[in-house]
Amino acid sequence: MKKPSFRPLLTVTAAACLLPAAALHAQTTLQSPGGLGESAAQPAGQPMATPMGQSMVVPMSPAASISQPFPPVTGAVLDTDREGLRFRALAGVERDSNVTRVSSGKISDTITDLGVGLRFNKRYGLQRVVVDGEYDHYDFDKLSTKYNTLNYSAAWYWAVGNVLDGVASADRKQFRDVTVSGGTGVINRRTERNELLEGRYKLGAAWRVLAGVQHTDARSTDPTNSWDGDPNVNSERVGVQYELATGSSITGRYRHGTGDYQVGLAPSFKDDESEVVVHWAATPKTALDARLAQFKRDHSGAPTRNFDGTVGSLAATWDATAKTRLIAGWSHDLGSYLGGTGGHLESDRIYIAPTWRATAQTAFSFRYEHENRKWADVTGSLDAGRTDKFNVAALGLDWQPWRTVGVSAQLRNERRSSSLPIFNYRANVVGLAVKLSI
Template sequence: MKKPSIRPVMTAVAAAACLLPMALHAQTTLQSPGGLGESAAQPAGQSMGTPMGQSMAVPMAVPMSPAQAISQPYSPVSSGADQREGFQFRATAGVERDNNVLRTNGGEISDTITGLGLGLRFQKRVSRQQFVVDAEVNHYNFDKIGTDYNTLNYSAAWQWQAGERLEGILSADRRQFRDVTSNGVIAGINRRTERNELFEAGYKLGASWRVLGGLQHNATRSSDPTAWDGSLSQSSVRVGVGYEPATGSSVALRFRRGNGEYMNSPVAADFDDNEIEATVRWAVSPKTSVDARLAHLDREHSGAPTRDFSGVVGSLGVNWGITAKTSLAAGYARDLGSYLFGTGGHLSSDRWYVGPVWRPTELISVNLRYEHETRRWEDVTGSADAGRRDKFNVGALGVEWAVRRSVTLGAQYRHERRSSSLPIFNYRANVIGLTAKLTI
């Protein structure tokens, strides 16, 4: 029998997150997609976990799936507040040359991908309330394989405060992107959509301590049946306690109880999640910060114990402003996910990255990034993937030049390589991209 779900509540919460700014005469935002032609000079270090908003004394992190980590662009939208209020319009145009566009081992196809994007961002502080809405729409065209598709990404957050003791965040986030590294056999462009909606409140017990509670809904959709966590929909309740001293650092301990199901999958089993996590945000100095997450995840499937798994997950990220012209982002993450293609088993992922940035002038930035992931198919049965182990290596070099205050040109070279215990999944790819961006 299907378990009761709190998804209707989360749907209402997500709708409120998107509609509330409109009620206050704000507008949704569209921005260019990270992707085609995106310069590696964009801020690095977002592949482990991208905060959907500033902490507002409620420490909160929303992990990205490993599907977005390897060979994927940096998040094209962000609900993190910055110094500029009001509207910000963006338009991008780009071209990318990829010598193995389908990520296959043999019979590689070189293709030219062009893309156009439009965006609009709005940010406004009203008394103690902070509203940010950032969204984008993009169109991609593949010259040789004849594939066209559109993407929609958005990130919206309301950081609210009621009185002197109650505060929190209401947010909605969607990332849609090309996922061509998941399946090296099927000659097609896989697309993936990841959504996360969150409501969390903190009640101050004193100057630094808070009691935390909230609701969360997350979902994934992929055209690849072997993708990380398949097509999943899950609703969760979160409770915990947080500590945030005047230094700007924070610590939180939470328990999350979730129930979910796999959509459009031959696996009919529902599942329950129990997760205990600790998160830390350490403001080492004005130029250096550390974000860490350590958790234990236990997922149980109704009537399908061969799919159950549990273990330690987490991440560690460092952002260091070394000098006025140089900075460094580095991190590590471990994840566990469901595997739905066989009759049992699960996936695990260990990945790390390092990304130095050099700004020789105020108008030019140069970024070098290296990322490595090891992915394992653990306890898999009923599939040729049993015992499989893949290693991904991605290196990127990018340059960005602010030609005018509102016009930016970018160039990127990226090399990808996958080495698998099943040689049919091995591939190499080289990508060169150019982009132009207008910001008003």
């Protein structure tokens, strides 16, 4: 019997609370220049913030980070946010030298993108509502492939009086996954969802207690080729937090989850995770976010697939000057492996992303990302002992000739070096996009 899911409840709650508010408050506002360094085929916003020390799930999975380093939507309150409802439309074209990410038989293809989106941000007394959604249509020329993506991020930051607050959120990312474990020569698409309902009760000036429920889900068009087996997890979480008047905080939390995989005969599992999350507002221009957790996954009737270990991340944001921002980070993740008879995956990732806003209308950006992926304790498969190294480098230009029109260009290079040479690939991508915001 399939286990009950929190997702319908959380999604309906978010939709019922958020979407009517967006529809009732339509006003024209102007959007600042679009996401820096955004991909022409997958336009983007700024990196997502994590309110209330909310991590438990890395905001961006290793698959999403390499495939789509800038999420197209965010439920965070951005520095440039204006209240009200804003619409956007976009058109982009991208030339990809190795569209199926294979070591031989490369296909160079042209991809076109048409998209529409909206963003709503409004405060109602103690409540704040943020809704961001985007629908895109992608058309591949030589592959004769077409598909659509729907990305959304909805968050209700709620409060009752001065002692109780929290967040109800629903997020969905859809993207073309270029990190699939094999060189199958097909376009693998992945959908990641995260629904959360969490409350926080204030004990005095600095201490808080937290409790909530969460649902996470990953789905791939080829689940046997996804990086982590496409887990579906329902979780309960409790914690305690100490928050300083400066905005810095430290949060301890325990999560227990039950889940299964999209793959038909894969075993169900239980998760146990204890974490510490630190947000340090070091200066008005510098912020550090760190997470350290002990994670354990036990599979029902399949002990060879069990694994546990330390996971974590570290991210820094530094506004070096009024025109220059530097974002850098590191993360270590664990994921399930469903090939063979046992084992799991380990991922270590570093990235650096400086941005320079040369003028009020023009910004240049660069992003470099490196990931080591290891197949640990794998048995009964050719992947035993396998290691992959991903390197992604991207140059971006954003130009806003008019207040409502933005132009973005990107040059991107991807490489994978595997201990199994059949999985090696190189790809160069050139993209151009135009976005209208009203």
